[in-house]
Amino acid sequence: VVIVEAGMKSxxxxxxxxxADQGREVFAVPGSIYAPQSQGTNWLIQQGARPLLRPQEVLEALELSLLPVRREARRVLKVSPSEQQVLKFLGAEPVHVDDLSAQAGLPVQEVLATLALLELKGLVRQVGSMSYVRLGEAGTSYRVEEV
Incomplete structure (x- = not known):
């Protein structure tokens, strides 16, 4: 069991x-001693939970390993001109729909429709309230072609 954040009454x-009563290993992500949402995880560590500092530690504890990434994977995706226009302004940092609309010079409704299609194609993901990032699988190269 991995506990990332927990208040004292969580x-x-x-x-x-x-x-723990069932003999399962308990991991807890340590946090600031001043943050209420970290008090529970810090207390768990104090009580004997294993501190989790890196995601790989869970795999190591379970004696698992990641599968090797296939570097030669390649996908060809057809995108429309409006999809291409929206993709130009997306990267790893979240961008709000209103900002995308202004940057791409497209109406908000068209940007929303375009983002929905791009999300179905696996090229973008909504990461917050009306904010999106561009996706790219590790080891996969994408060639985007206009329709």
Whole structure:
């Protein structure tokens, strides 16, 4: 069981307790001693939970390993001119729909429709309230062609 954030009255602490009672390993991500949402995880560590500092530690504890990434994977995706226009302004940092509309010079409704199609194609993801990022699978190269 991995607990990322928990206040002192969090239900996550109950879950961690049940897991420990069943002999399961409990991991807790440490946080600031001043943050209320870290008090529970820090307390779990104090009580014997294993501190989780890197995601790989979970794999190591479970004696698992990541599958090797196929570097030669390649996808050809057909995109419309409006999709291409929106993609130009997206990267790893979230961009709000209103900003995309202004940057791409397209109406908000068209940007929203375009983002929905791009999300179905696996090229973008909504990461917050009306904010999007461009996706790219590790080891996969994309060639985008206009329709």
């Amino acid at each position: 239900g996550a602490l109950v879950t961690a307790s049940f897991a």
